[in-house]
Amino acid sequence: MMSLELHQLHGSHTPLPFSFSRRHLHPQLRLRSSAFFSADLIQRRALFSRILIASMVESASLSALDAPVKGMEKLPYKPEGYNYWDWRNHKVHYVVQGEGPPIVLVHGFGASAFHWRYNIPELAKKFSVYAVDLLGFGWSEKALIDYDANLWKDQVADFIKDIVRSKAVLVGNSVGGFTVLNTAANYPELVSGVALLNASGQFENSESKKEVIEETPVRRLIWNPLRDWARKLAISFAFWQAKQPARIRSVLNNVYIDKTNVDDYLVDSIVHPTNDANAGEVYYRLMAGYLFQPSDITLDKLLAKLSCPLLLLWGDLDPWMGSSKVEKIKSLYGPTSVVRLQAGHCPHDEAPGMVNEALIKWVSSIQ
DSSP, X not given: OOOOOOTTSSOSSSOSSOSOXXXXXXXGGOOOOTTTOOHHHXXXXXXXXXXXXXXXXXXXXXXXXXXXXXXXXXXXXXXXXXXXXXXXXXXXXXXXXOOSSEEEEEOOTTOOGGGGTTTXXXXXXXXXXXXXXXXXXXXXXXXXXXXXXXXXXXXHHHHIIIIIOSOEEEEEETHHHHHHHHHHHHOGGGXXXXXXXXXXXXXXXXXXXXXXXXXXXXXIIIIHHHHHHHHHHHHHHHHHHHTOHHHHHXXXXXXXXXXXXXXXXXXXXXXXXXXXXXXXXXXXHHHHXXXXXXXXXXXXXXXXXXXXXXEEEEETTOSSSXXXXXXXXXXXXXXXXXXXXXXXXXXXXXXXXXXXXXHHHHHHHHO
């Protein structure tokens, strides 16, 4: 769901998740030194904090998890998950329903296959629908490995090869959107179309220059350990703060313009994976890696390599991803269709009826 937008993985300067920035931290935890953060890194940190908050919610009552919403069929919530696939000796969770041309759904940062709860049943009436949990999220293993954009790109590609076994349409929200675009750009033989729902990812910035810092003995033995300690302290504090129920509810209500689907099902599907013993360490590795490690993977470069039809299904009221991103992507890639919705960052769950209709029409047109 919430996607956290890793500046590299995500978006431009309109971050993906919450409006949680350094000012929310205790004064003693604010890292003011410019040596610690460049302007770009500060933007990444604000983005990840917002995403982290979205990705962790206090456990809610399960009594209403299967209650119908808006009369739409909903994927049954299963605490044990659905199907599992072994990938690189790690357990990956996925859901599959329906028959027909294949569609692969990829969630945002901190979410899971259950975030497609209202899309899977309807799309499965016409297509073979697969929803996969990215490694480190949802019901997939919280592997203690190094995470980056290419890990998830390769995971989706191998999922198509091993499980789908046919060229597929890829659909992704937020970080999942960046992931499917990265997959399609690098594995064109596996992808017949890409649909982005408020995808994260940054554009090229000709004015930005990577700062080269000399690795001196003092920096290696004193400064770097001190920097790493400060980062872990700040991220640990953000992790703790993200668990506060009042803040979580407030954030979710800001992300969804129509609050109807901010319910127990959504909350529990987000909080359940955080109970894993490795969840805290995985979040730290994800955030520390993305926040403080520059990346040259940009939307410009991926779109330049893309060779299949592209659909932008965009919630124009997204507080994290500006609608101007749509026009920028269109200017960079000609074969682009656009459907704008009066919704927030997660239109597939906030306005599932409209998203399902648009996806069915578009996918049918490119088959």
